[in-house]
Amino acid sequence: MIGIVIEALIKSALIAFVLLTAFAYLTFAERKIAALMQVRKGPNRVGPWGLLQPAADGIKLIFKEEVMPAGADKVLFFLAPILTMIPAIVIVAVIPLGPDVELFGRTIRLGITDLNVGLLYILAIASVAVYGIVLAGWSSANKYALLGGLRASAQMISYEIALGLSIIGPIMLAGTLSLQGIVQAQQSSTWYVLWQPLGAMIFLIAGLAELNRAPFDMPEAEQELTAGYFTEYSGMKFSLFFMGEYIKMVAVSAIATTLFFGGYLGPFVDKLPWLGILYFAIKTVGFLFLMIWIRLTLPRLRYDQLMAFGWKVLLPLALFNVVITAVVIVFVG
Amino acid sequence: MLPNIPELVIFLVLAVIAVAAALGMLASSNAIYSALFLVVNFGVVATFYLLLGAPFIAMAQVTVYAGAIMVLFLFVIMLLGAEQMKPTSHNLLWQKPLSIVLIILLLSISFYVVLGQGVSTGSDLMQNTSGYGSPSAIGTLLFQKYLFPFEATSILLLAAMVGAVVLTGVRKQRRRIRKSRRL
Amino acid sequence: MAHEWIFIGIILLFGTIFAAVPLVVNTIVAPKKPNVLKNETYECGMETVGDTWIQFKVQYYIFSLVFVIFDVEIVFLFPWAVAYKQLPFFAVVEGVIFIVILAGGLLYAWRKGALDWV
Numbered sequence: 309m310i311g312i313v314i315e316a317l318i319k320s321a322l323i324a325f326v327l328l329t330a331f332a333y334l335t336f337a338e339r340k341i342a343a344l345m346q347v348r349k350g351p352n353r354v355g356p357w358g359l360l361q362p363a364a365d366g367i368k369l370i371f372k373e374e375v376m377p378a379g380a381d382k383v384l385f386f387l388a389p390i391l392t393m394i395p396a397i398v399i400v401a402v403i404p405l406g407p408d409v410e411l412f413g414r415t416i417r418l419g420i421t422d423l424n425v426g427l428l429y430i431l432a433i434a435s436v437a438v439y440g441i442v443l444a445g446w447s448s449a450n451k452y453a454l455l456g457g458l459r460a461s462a463q464m465i466s467y468e469i470a471l472g473l474s475i476i477g478p479i480m481l482a483g484t485l486s487l488q489g490i491v492q493a494q495q496s497s498t499w500y501v502l503w504q505p506l507g508a509m510i511f512l513i514a515g516l517a518e519l520n521r522a523p524f525d526m527p528e529a530e531q532e533l534t535a536g537y538f539t540e541y542s543g544m545k546f547s548l549f550f551m552g553e554y555i556k557m558v559a560v561s562a563i564a565t566t567l568f569f570g571g572y573l574g575p576f577v578d579k580l581p582w583l584g585i586l587y588f589a590i591k592t593v594g595f596l597f598l599m600i601w602i603r604l605t606l607p608r609l610r611y612d613q614l615m616a617f618g619w620k621v622l623l624p625l626a627l628f629n630v631v632i633t634a635v636v637i638v639f640v641g
Numbered sequence: 642m643l644p645n646i647p648e649l650v651i652f653l654v655l656a657v658i659a660v661a662a663a664l665g666m667l668a669s670s671n672a673i674y675s676a677l678f679l680v681v682n683f684g685v686v687a688t689f690y691l692l693l694g695a696p697f698i699a700m701a702q703v704t705v706y707a708g709a710i711m712v713l714f715l716f717v718i719m720l721l722g723a724e725q726m727k728p729t730s731h732n733l734l735w736q737k738p739l740s741i742v743l744i745i746l747l748l749s750i751s752f753y754v755v756l757g758q759g760v761s762t763g764s765d766l767m768q769n770t771s772g773y774g775s776p777s778a779i780g781t782l783l784f785q786k787y788l789f790p791f792e793a794t795s796i797l798l799l800a801a802m803v804g805a806v807v808l809t810g811v812r813k814q815r816r817r818i819r820k821s822r823r824l
Numbered sequence: 825m826a827h828e829w830i831f832i833g834i835i836l837l838f839g840t841i842f843a844a845v846p847l848v849v850n851t852i853v854a855p856k857k858p859n860v861l862k863n864e865t866y867e868c869g870m871e872t873v874g875d876t877w878i879q880f881k882v883q884y885y886i887f888s889l890v891f892v893i894f895d896v897e898i899v900f901l902f903p904w905a906v907a908y909k910q911l912p913f914f915a916v917v918e919g920v921i922f923i924v925i926l927a928g929g930l931l932y933a934w935r936k937g938a939l940d941w942v
Contacts, residue, residue: 451872
């Protein structure tokens, strides 16, 4: 019992540290990649190649004054960024980073834990992640913020259905909800992206919409809503929203890697289990690069187009994908 | 069998939180806060399911109740602009005594049930066989033994969807908009 | 309760601390010089007109209602998908019928124009 608690504490601290670092350097990478793709230089003053830029930003933000807008609901205004942040961290708990290893005479799972209802856990956390955003919009007592919050939450729930349906394919193929189980099932067959190309595509698109990232960043469209649900936020609260968004980016990339791209699998993983983390990281970074690339390439959708795409294209396609997978499994076996 | 001590402590702490959240929901004058207290309550109930060894039900509770249904509630509150309760003009004359009678009835029934059967430690209810309450066991049960209720659920959901579309009268609204655009 | 859930409980605790500590540090070290103009609702320089918390369009409500229904469907389909390979053929067909009935509901809402954003 005590051993488990200590193990959990150490792992949680490590994951939190990794996610924080990933957040910091993801913002840096995004700015640098955006600059390079637009033939600019990007951040290059703080430290060698601008590598200390995230640290400078963090220090600046923590010393910034927080403005509490008049008429705002003070309690919920304070609570909303925290409620955005918690699901982003908690959702990564079920993602396996590698096979089990022996350490100090104990078998340790690489990754926080593994649940037999793992994917349902992810769905549950994703469905409560709406609260932070909708409450941020409401508590600000600002029309832009309220509209942005409502838009964001309507968009998130719309694409959540397609997201939930797209992961039914891998569940059927693997016959388990545990993410570790799904990765192991891919070891004996092959990466599920080959069996579920449509499912993987729907997952990625719906994942982007779930993150409110470009081209689905209507809720924070600068031209019409100033900044959407975080218009009134400043200082550390403002950066918590950003932290939440970028950590969720990492989480969605990691889940896509696990479900469709073999997770930590790669050559020699069964002999050197620690190599799994490396493969996992490489695949996840690939997805993150893809997300940044998409943001820099595609223009923003109009809101009615966005809702129509979610309900009239993505949802029927996802339903179709489930039925087709069911039929194919019955006939091919 | 004595109940597991850490589990009992967790249960008691959560029970206090659940009751406090329920009271907060009733007492809060702001409808948004009421809804959030209800979310807390649902979350605690989900943890109770976990303690009972039913992770699938717990996660379904969070997904459907704390996630989907409460977001619907929040939307309704925000869309109506009904956050602040206005003091009601008509007094609740007969509802108050009736509520007291109903509370007494509920309490006496629960006391009767608890005292009549004794407090169960749950050991007879929980079949701690491996795979009890696992998703695969639920799937097999749902699609073999409880097939008819399951299919009935789909009809129920369909009826709910049709009802929602009819009651909100989208069509009429659209026609009105089209007409106003023509003008 | 299986011990896997202890990990979830602890990371939940960690996540809360992780999110709350920066805010607390911020409130301690940040300067506080509020004034009436600074705390005004931000609308790009214009003074705000009217109440923010007013009645909104009903469309959001319809979408969230249809969402609830499909969310329940997904939760039902998960155990079906898990047990899929152990189920007899006839249970598989039942699952597909379940999907088709709800797709019918979606089609109905679509035809009635409930999914159009007006």
